[in-house]
Amino acid sequence: MTTPKISRRSFAATAMTALSYSRVMGANEKLRMGYIGVGNRGDQVHDGFLEHGDAVTAAVCDLRDEYMDFAIKKSRGATPRKYTDYRKLIEDKEIDAVAIATPDHWHAIMFGEACLAGKDVYCEKPLSLTQKEGRYMVNMAEKTKRVVQVGIHRRSAKFLQEAAEYVRSGKLGKVTVARGFHIQNEWPNGIGNAPDTAPANAKEWDAWLGPAPMVPYNKNRTYYDFRWFYNYSGGQLTNFGVHYIDMLRWALGKDSPKSVAAIGGKYAVQDNREIPDTLEVIWDYGDALIIFCQYNANAAPSNLQGSEMEIRGTLGTMYLHGNRWEVVPEKVTDNIFPARTPLDRTAEKAYNPSKKTRIEPAGSKGSADTAFHARNFIDCVKSRAKCNCDVETGYLSTSATQLGNIALKVRAQLDWDAKAERFTNNDKANQYLGYEYRKPYKLPS
Ligand SMILES: NC(=O)c1ccc[n+]([C@@H]2O[C@H](COP(=O)([O-])OP(=O)(O)OC[C@H]3O[C@@H](n4cnc5c(N)ncnc54)[C@H](O)[C@@H]3O)[C@@H](O)[C@H]2O)c1
Structure with missing residues (x-):
């Protein structure tokens, strides 16, 4: 993937259409997750979600083929789709939520596109590279009514x-x-x-x-x-x-x-x-x-x-x-x-x-353990409640x-x-x- 092959306008159009695909989930339904960035942290986040039977790995995306293959192998028998271009994963209508674990400078763009496409987002910390991006992400999550968990996982630890x-x-x-x-x-x-x-x-x-x-x-x-x-x-x-x-x-x-x-x-x-x-x-x-x-x-x-x-x-x-x-x-x-x-x-x-x-x-x-934070995200996607580390909380700590x-x-x-x-x-x-x-x-x- 180099520069975007589809124009921003047509992507936004796709995204807005996809918003209507965002669905209300039942308590016993499985959350279909797409993982963008399955390197060091992405692998740990994936493991955290795999702890829970009601999260299924629907797709993975990374620039490195071997990282995707590694993630696919541990997907508890699921057959995740594999994307090198993250926009294809975000367009995928069989995905409810995305986890973003790419380097910090990529978070805001991927987050914005995921929200516009109607996906709930688990985004690794720091929320963004810059303060302005962080504010944009808070506003975007509010505008699109997305459930967001920022990966400051200590928030879901009972002893803390x-x-x-x-x-x-x-x-x-x-x-x-x-x-x-x-x-x-x-x-x-x-x-x-x-x-x-x-x-x-x-x-x-x-x-x-x-x-x-x-x-x-x-x-x-x-x-x-x-x-x-x-x-x-x-x-x-x-x-x-x-x-x-x-x-x-x-x-x-x-x-x-x-x-x-x-x-x-x-x-x-x-x-x-x-x-x-x-x-x-x-x-x-x-x-x-x-x-x-x-x-x-x-x-x-x-x-x-x-x-x-x-x-x-x-x-x-x-x-x-x-x-x-x-x-x-x-x-x-x-x-x-x-x-x-x-x-x-x-x-x-x-x-x-x-x-x-x-x-x-x-x-x-x-x-x-990150698994507690993943559990809280899955529950909040289903209930539409605020996560333990919602976007505003993640923004204040990051900024x-x-x-x-x-x-x-x-x-x-x-x-x-x-x-x-x-x-x-x-x-x-x-x-x-x-x-x-x-x-x-x-x-x-
Ligand atoms: N919550 C925590 O405790 C914790 C711990 C470690 C890292 N992190 C955060 O996780 C994020 C990733 O850090 P890391 O250590 O895993 O880095 P990493 O370099 O090991 O992994 C990043 C992955 O993103 C992929 N990537 C980069 N650009 C991409 C693109 N355009 N499309 C698809 N994939 C792309 C890379 O190929 C790589 O596999 C950072 O924001 C970091 O701060 C959080």
Whole structure:
């Protein structure tokens, strides 16, 4: 697939006709799924749906034949149709819903076309490459009344639902700071320094780039490693960062930040990535800071207790790990410490705060398996209810990370007007909210 062979107008016409094929499903009916992008994550998402007997693999689409064959083999005896051109899959009237697990720069276009064709959509995170695309996707889902699940799968994990509820109920006291950490030691070579070469398959490279600028082929820009290049993704901030910001926003009950600042650089690895390997981003949500830390260094557990996230309240701290969370209560000091006088110091020595806390330790264990998120999507397609990570939720978490990347780019603290969806103190920053697509690509309408 290179440039579109059918005109946008005729495609839109097909899409609008297809809208009328979207059907009301009964509780016992099987959801006919089409998968666009069955690489690393697409394969996991497919597995998540295969866990459920009422989801059937009707079609797969990828630029790589071998990935499609792999997906077809595990389709529980179904005989999925195989498409290299995603538009053919979207046109397929025997498909109810599509799962999009292509690189980030493709999400918005594929999502728009799927919605217009009357398909419900499971779209991987980050929702979009840019803030403007994300807003477009929210509007498109609303306009076409589509059920959307964004692939921030922690939202469907019961133990994390309990964690969010615990914090939101006020048990942790007043929360003023929460941090997410991604620590991975890629020193010294990172993804290496693959040279630009001629692509083995020019058509595939053109289709892979899609709306992104045409640049010489480089192996590191493509499968999986595209994450480290800004034309296709936003680095660890929009990769793991989206999961963490989403969890922290959820627990703290926050929507959009008022301000964002970022600082970092490429300090640890010598490879051809564009994104920083070391980064801190701070969002001001009005009465609390959310912070994302990406370190390319030794990841030994320290004061973080090896956790991915921490939420610090006045009564205790919640540590969130991959499969559990725990609350460590604040020790009560009755405001007599730290010692200021010799008498205080004597009292401090005699005082044993270890048993005195205002809340009890708490915690829970569980799994954030993608299958739970797939289950929620299937149920919502049938009931037309909102998914656990509906498009607006996915948008708010994705856009926060995109604003962080813009702050890093313009090297400034940026004030964000969430209503106008503009920065109010930096015109240059506003230019990075979207980008011009390579011709003839455009967002479907
Ligand atoms: N929810 C999670 O925890 C999670 C985990 C990993 C990745 N992801 C997200 O999933 C998406 C894919 O990441 P990945 O690691 O699987 O990348 P990947 O490179 O392994 O897979 C992407 C697949 O998309 C296919 N593709 C690219 N352009 C296409 C096109 N025009 N038409 C059809 N197929 C096309 C590629 O051939 C490839 O197989 C990203 O948005 C990523 O952020 C989410």
